[in-house]
Amino acid sequence: MSDCLFCKIRDGEIPGDLVYEGDSVLAFNDINPQAPTHVLIIPREHIATLNDLTPKEEPLVGEMIQRAVTIAREQGYAENGYRIALNCNRDAGQSVFHIHVHLLAGRSMSWPPG
Ligand code: AMP
Ligand code: ZN
Numbered sequence: 001m002s003d004c005l006f007c008k009i010r011d012g013e014i015p016g017d018l019v020y021e022g023d024s025v026l027a028f029n030d031i032n033p034q035a036p037t038h039v040l041i042i043p044r045e046h047i048a049t050l051n052d053l054t055p056k057e058e059p060l061v062g063e064m065i066q067r068a069v070t071i072a073r074e075q076g077y078a079e080n081g082y083r084i085a086l087n088c089n090r091d092a093g094q095s096v097f098h099i100h101v102h103l104l105a106g107r108s109m110s111w112p113p114g
Contacts, residue, residue, distance in 0.1 A: 006042050006098035019071060025063050027071060027103075036106025037075055037082075041068050048097040050088040068103040077105040085113070 009016035010026055019039050020027035030038040041064045047053065053061065065084065072082045082105035087094040 004046055004098050005096050006040075006100065007046050010042070010044055020067060022063075022067070024060055025067050027067060030102070034102075035104040035109070037072075037077065037103065038105075039068070039071055039103040041071075041101040041103065042098060047099045049094065050086060050099060053099075064101045068101050072103055072105055075105065081105075083109055 005014070008014045009028060016026075016028040017031075018026065018028045020041075024044055025041060026044060027039050027041045030040050043057075043060050043064065045060070047057065068084045072078060082103060085102040085104065086099065087102075
């Protein structure tokens, strides 16, 4: 999908501060971090929203979560904790329509989220 920001990062058309590059999943630092660590984990495949997932993507979604956990562990947050979040459509504030896991870590966070 040519006008998708995250597809452009995937394809190297715009720069991304990459943290991880795998066969199915990429991770890069958020350009507007909301915590000391704020990493986005995306599938290489363009999927616009969580509503577009089908059972065949279950392993892919599992890999995205597992990669977020691995990055959190590698960066030393396993014990203190961290948050992962996925936003879907307007009410959750989704602004980039290529699914992504947010990994937020390095500060204490309130609940419920705003
Ligand atoms: P969401 O609001 O859940 O769709 O999250 C989209 C995220 O993408 C936001 O946290 C933005 O700060 C982030 N973002 C937007 N443009 C870029 C970019 N060029 N590189 C990295 N992150 C970006
Ligand atoms: Zn895309």
